[in-house]
Amino acid sequence: MSKVLKQGQTFTGSARVRVYQPEPGMPGQAGTGESTDGTENQEADSAGAGGQDTAGKRYALISEEKRKILEHARKQAEQSAARILEEAYAQRDNIVNTARGEAGRIHDQAKTEGYNQGLNQALEDISQDMAGIQAAVDRLGQGLEEFKRQMNERVAGLAFMMAEKILRKKVEYDEAELADMVAGAVLSERDKENITVHIPEDAVGLVEALEKRLEPLRDKMGGVLRIKTESRPPGFVQVETEEGIVDASLDVQLDNLKKQLMALNSRE
Known part of the structure; x- marks a missing residue:
């Protein structure tokens, strides 16, 4: 069924x-x-x-x-939102880290540049200070040279003044000194035939002393040797020959001495 x-x-x-x-x-x-x-x-x-x-x-x-x-x-929406949020946080962290790194780099660069700038400025200041010190040393050296020159002039002047006083006293009070001076002047012209010696008239004892000193020279010369007194200051001595006059006076010799001292001072 x-x-x-x-x-x-x-x-x-x-x-x-x-x-x-x-x-x-x-x-x-x-x-x-x-x-x-x-x-x-x-x-x-x-x-x-x-x-x-x-x-x-x-x-x-x-x-x-x-x-x-x-x-x-x-x-899915929550996962997408979480993923987007995570990416946003990651980007934020990346941006922050990048900004921090860049800020650190800029800071280090500025610090380095500031250090270099400070170092360069310090070196420039030191160079300027060294230049100033060198200029001061140069001025000091110039000052020392000037002081040395002035001291040499003063020493030379003092030496000349002392020599002048000593020589004048010897010539004025010691006729033997003047006789030696005249004899030296005559001997410098001994090859001449005619010699005339000019001396002060106040040096009476000098004439006799010269006669004795020059007598041996007369015999060797074979010429004429005369002594002539004149109204002259103490220390006046001139030797006249056929070629001219040689001034051996004390003033002339002192002037020559002064010139020699000045020349010596300038070389130093």
Whole structure:
């Protein structure tokens, strides 16, 4: 005996399995109150109850699917937001670290440049100080040279003054000194034939002393040797020959001595 299967049901052995149930209200489907051939469904009440139960479960399945989709979308959105936020934080940290590194580099560069600038300024200041010290040393050296020159002049002047006083006293009070001076002048002209010696007239004892000193020279000369007194100051001595006059006076000799001292001083 065969069984007639109702729409929406199937049997396999004794187990009932629910099959796909179309949504209510669709043409030619159960739940509309009509069969596919246009006749009324004799079991409308029972089929309607079964359709409502299936629709409720189907709605529940759709709602669960939507919830899962929404949950998945929410998780993806949260993951995307977290990833974007993480990338933003990473970029922020990178920018901050880069800015810090650049600031440190600029600071170190400024510090180095400032150190170099300070060092260069210090070297420039030291160079200027050295130049100032060198200029001061040069001025001091010039001052020392000038002081040395003045001292040499003073020493030479003092030596000349002392020599002048000593010689004048000897000539004035010691006729032997004057005789030696005259004899030296005559000997410098001994190769001449005619020699005339001019001396002060106040040196009376000098004439006799010269006569004795010059007597040996007369014998060797073979010429004329005369002594002539004149009104002259003490220390006056001139030797006249056929070639001219040699002034051997004390003043002339002192003047020559002064010139020699000045020349010696200038060489120093």
